[in-house]
Amino acid sequence: MHGDKEDCDSGYPQIERRKKLPDPVLREKGVSLWSLIKDNVGKDLTRVCLPVYFNEPISSLQKCFEDLEYSDLLDRAYKYGKEGNSLQRILNVAAFAVSGYSSSEGRHCKPFNPLLGETFEADYPEKGLHFFSEKVSHHPTLLAFHCEGKGWKFWGDSNLRSKFSGRSIQLDPVGVLTLEFDDGETFQWSKVTTNIYNLILGQVYCDHHGLMQIRGNSQYSCKLKFKEQSIIERNPHQVHGFVEDHSGKKVATLFGKWDDSMYYVNGEVKGSGKPKVCCPSEATLLWKRNEPAPNRTRYNLTSFAITLNEITPGLQEKLPPTDSRLRPDQRHLENGEFDGANSEKQRLERRQRMSRKLQESGWKPRWFRKDGNGSYHYVGGYWEAREQANWDGCPDIFGEFNEETVDSSG
């Protein structure tokens, strides 16, 4: 296996990960989404209680890590910047910011809404990555994450504002994502608007639109436009934008599709969408989406997403009691044990209703702190605690709860 040796990053252990989800124990019975939605019009989408039929077997803490599938773009951006190539750095950062959307294509299930204090760790030495996320607030629903890669750190918190508008649900992400390279260069951007269509008839799907601005202390900034789909759109999912220098001069043009690939050409190329001169043969490829998973299920998870809820050999003993992988309803769903999944989900949701009280009585996240601007920062210590298998102060959030501690008004 001579080639393999060269491909893998020397020094990083390879972890054998699964290629498919477990085969379901039972067949699932369908449920009408509309019959459930019509009773919930105007409510916060993240808090609507739906049967597990509408869930995919990963939590939003895990889904957050899906945005890092193409983290090698950041490794590349770090190397380029270190060699003094600031333009290549921002081009790769921009491609990374778009690449996170590719996993949403073909997905139509809702991730599990984590319980307050639930966490998720992803130790991917084969990618040179350490990722950690925690649900830091239940009202409003807030997640925070912190990730370290080869030469960079990436962090942020995610909150969604949702609006139901008859034809679709609109999700507006609130908050900024920050990327900091070890040489001190930083970039910040926010995610664009996501719409979910076909809630009433047909297959549910999502689309993304809006302007993404990537800025920081670099000499370059980048503007990317995610084009809103229209009924007559023959070429959906388009992203188009420019890298600009301090004076506002366009030094490179980016174009592509969030579910497929991104390219660039030097200089300014006018015309939005797919400019004629910008056929891929004259442009340079920055990012191309991985092949879809060969063993696709109804959930349409990517090969990368399939690995997120797996408990690889030796991992169970290392996890804190709050990790998403230990959440029983999600595990049941993954195994195709739908009755168990539904009853456990109901039990945990009942339990979750005491979170508001918990939060009001001064509950604080274990691994993140809120700063003056209301954004969350990792306080550190998770991987150190894991090293010592010391999970003091990590509550048993998935177990039975004591009825007396719950407000009977719910």
Ligand SMILES: CC(C)CCC[C@@H](C)[C@H]1CC[C@H]2[C@@H]3CC=C4C[C@@H](O)CC[C@]4(C)[C@H]3CC[C@]12C
């Ligand atoms: C009502 C239910 C059954 C419909 C299922 C809707 C699916 C398509 C929804 C539910 C939650 C949604 C995700 C929620 C949050 C984000 C973060 C955002 O920055 C990009 C889109 C993304 C990743 C959404 C994609 C679409 C999504 C997966």
